[in-house]
Every structure is written in C-alpha cells, then in structure tokens.
Amino acid sequence: MNTGRIATLFPFSDRSRALQAAVARFVAERIVPAEAAFHAHAADPAVRWTIPPLLESLKAEAKAQGLWNLFLPDPTHGAGLSNLDYAPIAELTGRSLFAPEIFNCSAPDTGNMEVLLHFATPEQRAPWLPRLLAGEIRSAFAMTEPDVASSDATNIALPIVRDGDEFVINGRKWWTTGGGDPRCELLIVMGVTDPDGPAHRRQSMVLVPMATPGVRVVRPLTVFGYDDAPNGHVEIEFTDVRVPVANLLRDSGSGFEIAQARLGPGRIHHCMRLIGLAQRALEAIVERARTREAFGRPLGGHGMAQEAIARSRCEIEQARLLTLQAAAALDAHGNKGAKDLIGMIKIVAPRMACDVIDRAMQIHGGGGLSQDHFLAQAYAGARSLRLADGPDEVHLAALARSMLKG
Numbered sequence: 001m002n003t004g005r006i007a008t009l010f011p012f013s014d015r016s017r018a019l020q021a022a023v024a025r026f027v028a029e030r031i032v033p034a035e036a037a038f039h040a041h042a043a044d045p046a047v048r049w050t051i052p053p054l055l056e057s058l059k060a061e062a063k064a065q066g067l068w069n070l071f072l073p074d075p076t077h078g079a080g081l082s083n084l085d086y087a088p089i090a091e092l093t094g095r096s097l098f099a100p101e102i103f104n105c106s107a108p109d110t111g112n113m114e115v116l117l118h119f120a121t122p123e124q125r126a127p128w129l130p131r132l133l134a135g136e137i138r139s140a141f142a143m144t145e146p147d148v149a150s151s152d153a154t155n156i157a158l159p160i161v162r163d164g165d166e167f168v169i170n171g172r173k174w175w176t177t178g179g180g181d182p183r184c185e186l187l188i189v190m191g192v193t194d195p196d197g198p199a200h201r202r203q204s205m206v207l208v209p210m211a212t213p214g215v216r217v218v219r220p221l222t223v224f225g226y227d228d229a230p231n232g233h234v235e236i237e238f239t240d241v242r243v244p245v246a247n248l249l250r251d252s253g254s255g256f257e258i259a260q261a262r263l264g265p266g267r268i269h270h271c272m273r274l275i276g277l278a279q280r281a282l283e284a285i286v287e288r289a290r291t292r293e294a295f296g297r298p299l300g301g302h303g304m305a306q307e308a309i310a311r312s313r314c315e316i317e318q319a320r321l322l323t324l325q326a327a328a329a330l331d332a333h334g335n336k337g338a339k340d341l342i343g344m345i346k347i348v349a350p351r352m353a354c355d356v357i358d359r360a361m362q363i364h365g366g367g368g369l370s371q372d373h374f375l376a377q378a379y380a381g382a383r384s385l386r387l388a389d390g391p392d393e394v395h396l397a398a399l400a401r402s403m404l405k406g
C-alpha cells in the first residue's frame with residue numbers, strides 16, 4: 001500500500017508508520033519464504049494436525065521485535081493502536097495466510113481476547129487472557145449450529161441449563177474455527193439460558209475449557225476441500241458438559257450483546273486482511289502479465305489482461321478507502337456509530353477479493369487453480385468471508401433497513 005498517498009486522507013501516527021514498515025519487512029523476508037515449509041507440513045498426514053516448530057520460532061521472533069498484539073487498542077494489554085492505525089498493518093498481515101498468527105493477531109483469538117477484556121471478571125480472565133496474549137494457547141468461538149439458521153443469532157438454540165452451581169450443556173456446534181488446534185484450550189460458547197426472555201435476551205456466553213468431559217470434536221469441516229489444518233473449522237458435540245455458573249460472561253441474557261460487540265473490530269480486521277490478500281493477487285497478475293507470452297505478445301499486451309489489472313486496482317483501492325473510513329469511524333463513534341460503514345465493508349471486501357483472486361487464477365491458467373500458487377486457497381478463504389461473521393444478505397438487509405429508517 002502507498003501509505004504516503006493514503007495518509008493525506010487518513011493521518012496514520014508515526015508509530016503506525018514505523019510498525020507498517022517493520023511488519024512489511026517481516027512478512028516479505030521471514031513469512032512468505034516460509035510458506036512452502038508450512039504447506040509441506042500441512043501436506044504430511046503424520047503431522048498435519050500438529051504445530052510446525054517454524055511457526056513457533058517465527059512467533060518468538062515477531063514478539064522480540066515488538067510486532068505482537070498490534071490489534072488490541074487497549075494500551076495495557078495490547079499495542080494501544082487506534083483501529084485506523086492498525087488497519088494498514090492488518091492489510092500487510094493479510095498477504096500471507098500464516099502471518100496473522102505469527103503476530104498474535106489472528107481470528108478467532110483476537111475477538112475472544114477482546115471479549116475477555118471487556119466482558120469477563122478478573123477471576124474469569126486470569127486462567128486464559130495472559131496466556132492468549134502471550135500466544136501460548138489458542139481459543140475458539142462456538143456460536144453457529146448445524147440445525148438452525150445461525151445468521152439470525154436469535155435462533156441459536158443450544159441449551160445451557162442451570163443445575164445448582166453448574167451449567168449443563170448439551171447439543172452441537174459447527175464451523176468452530178480453531179477448535180482442531182492442539183493448543184486450543186478455551187471455547188466461548190453461546191447458548192440459551194433464558195428461553196422465555198425477550199428474543200435478544202435469551203442467549204448467554206459461557207467459558208468452556210476444551211478439556212471439560214463431554215466436549216468432543218466430531219470432525220473438521222472443509223471449504224472447497226481445504227480443512228485448514230492444524231487449526232481447522234470443526235463440528236463439536238457437547239454431552240452433559242458441566243461448567244461452574246461462575247463461567248457465565250457478564251450476565252444471563254447478554255449473549256447477543258457480546259456477539260455484536262465482538263464483531264465490530266473483527267470485521268474490520270478481516271476486511272483489511274482481505275485487501276492485503278487481493279493486493280498480493282494483483283501483484284501476481286501483473287507479474288504474470290509481464291512475463292508470460294501468448295499469441296505473439298506478453299499477456300499484458302492483450303486488452304483483456306489489461307482490463308483485469310486496471311479493474312482490480314480500482315476495486316482494491318475503493319475497498320481500502322471504505323475500510324479505512326470504517327476504521328476511522330469506529331475510533332470516533334464506536335461500534336454503534338460505525339455500524340453502517342462496518343456493514344458496507346463486510347459487503348464489499350470479500351466480494352472484491354474473490355473477484356481479484358478469480359482474475360489472478362484465470363491469468364495463471366491451470367496452474368492458478370493448483371497447489372503451486374497461493375491463489376486457490378486464498379480464494380477459499382475469501383469466499384468463506386461472504387458467510388463467516390454474517391452472510392452478505394444479512395449485512396445488505398441491515399444496511400438497507402438503517403437507511404429506510406432514516
């Protein structure tokens with residue numbers, strides 16, 4: 001990203017600019033060259049659900065350089081950057097699938113750490129937050145259920161039933177990202193505690209240690225064949241799972257409110273990362289158009305390749321500006337005030353990334369769909385984000401309703 005030019009519209013702090021330069025260097029020099037080793041690890045059936053040692057050593061390097069927890073605006077626990085200052089950094093980490101975790105800035109831990117910080121008591125935080133902030137363990141967020149349309153959070157049905165000083169949980173969740181990771185020790189689970197309450201006060205969130213008896217990972221799900229080992233997106237069965245009532249976050253019935261609060265910054269981070277991914281795909285298009293020849297000239301000499309390049313650049317820049325605007329609005333007006341802009345980028349960025357990556361796959365010919373390029377897996381990730389954190393249609397409907405209300 002040309003931050004000098006963008007900075008005339010969005011004033012990044014000196015600290016953000018210095019971090020952008022350091023993260024850009026780290027991604028290009030340390031992470032992208034390691035991608036082949038990570039893919040080789042994931043392709044080996046004997047070890048693919050274990051953590052590559054190289055990942056942990058790169059984490060240690062990033063941490064030693066102060067490139068750690070940059071997502072967290074809280075200055076005591078995190079880097080204390082505004083959303084606007086963090087946005088171009090998140091864009092850079094989006095260039096590689098592996099980068100967000102190496103900087104301890106990956107979903108779903110980022111959202112879970114924010115939930116623990118804002119909604120948990122000191123006693124609830126103590127076993128988890130310091131270790132998540134240190135990158136020692138991972139966590140997952142279990143809201144979506146196979147049996148109900150989970151894009152409507154009021155449908156979430158998993159019963160969380162009080163029995164004395166404990167809650168008893170029975171049911172099934174799926175698409176729990178990170179639940180297959182051997183380091184995943186904590187689930188934040190959303191379910192029904194107040195079935196007779198008003199629609200938005202029926203659900204709550206509870207902390208469920210992964211090691212609790214009755215928690216069983218049923219299977220990893222795949223997106224176009226990718227299971228994203230060793231993190232995974234898993235289906236989980238809860239059978240008579242008992243946790244103390246002290247594990248309830250905030251108060252009974254506040255699940256919907258916590259879910260809303262969790263998703264504001266999370267959506268901006270996802271969108272910025274998608275812009276970084278699309279930018280890398282555009283760079284791959286340009287490189288290919290310069291170097292490959294067909295029908296007597298470089299692909300870049302053909303009008304259709306030129307259109308792919310020009311359209312991609314326009315669309316990336318539009319999405320980037322909109323996302324920075326949403327980040328600035330979130331800093332100035334909070335989640336509620338920035339709601340429409342956050343909805344807009346969630347509608348725009350995943351589609352834009354899919355379109356750009358699709359053009360990149362096309363110009364790479366058959367190879368573009370294969371394991372020889374980052375593009376196919378990148379497309380699967382970008383396509384997922386037209387559903388994860390709420391499908392396009394839900395955001396379109398909410399945005400339209402907001403405008404119709406005036």
Ligand SMILES: Cc1cc2nc3c(=O)[nH]c(=O)nc-3n(C[C@H](O)[C@H](O)[C@H](O)COP(=O)(O)OP(=O)(O)OC[C@H]3O[C@@H](n4cnc5c(N)ncnc54)[C@H](O)[C@@H]3O)c2cc1C
Binds near residue numbers: 174
């Ligand atoms: C890779 C990946 C990772 C994920 N990670 C997590 C995770 O970590 N934790 C978690 O809890 N969930 C996760 N999810 C789940 C995701 O958030 C849900 O899939 C999403 O919210 C949609 O819920 P659903 O699948 O139940 O679809 P449904 O709610 O059944 O919706 C299906 C379709 O109905 C249509 N629709 C819905 N509402 C409307 C409307 N108002 N107007 C018009 N059409 C509408 C849309 O086309 C929508 O896609 C993940 C999903 C994926 C693919």
